[in-house]
Amino acid sequence: MKSAYELAMERLEKQAPSIKLTDSQRDQLAEVDSLYKSKMAEKELLLAEEIRREKAAGKFSEVDKLQQQLSSELRRLNEECEAQKEKIRKLSSPGSS
Numbered sequence: 227m228k229s230a231y232e233l234a235m236e237r238l239e240k241q242a243p244s245i246k247l248t249d250s251q252r253d254q255l256a257e258v259d260s261l262y263k264s265k266m267a268e269k270e271l272l273l274a275e276e277i278r279r280e281k282a283a284g285k286f287s288e289v290d291k292l293q294q295q296l297s298s299e300l301r302r303l304n305e306e307c308e309a310q311k312e313k314i315r316k317l318s319s320p321g322s323s
Contacts, residue, residue: 245315254314262307269299 228236247255273296280288 247315251314251317255311258307258310258314262303262310266300266303269296269303273299 273292277289277292277296280286280292
């Protein structure tokens with residue numbers, strides 16, 4: 227007799243089958259992750275320095291703008307990263323040619 231957990235996992239697998247990734251796809255996903263992590267770190271470093279300078283100068287309205295810009299840039303980069311990874315994942319999905 228199957229446990230409730232096993233039955234739930236079977237139902238889940240039927241609703242949304244897990245995608246089997248090739249080694250190449252895993253490598254590509256890791257590359258995309260690494261690339262976007264470095265892009266995000268670069269933005270954080272650049273804008274953190276600008277924020278520090280503006281704080282020292284007492285320009286707090288500029289600090290707010292820069293913090294919003296940083297947040298926006300990080301969100302955009304994260305969305306780009308996820309879109310790239312989704313393209314890679316879809317290459318192995320059933321029904322794709």
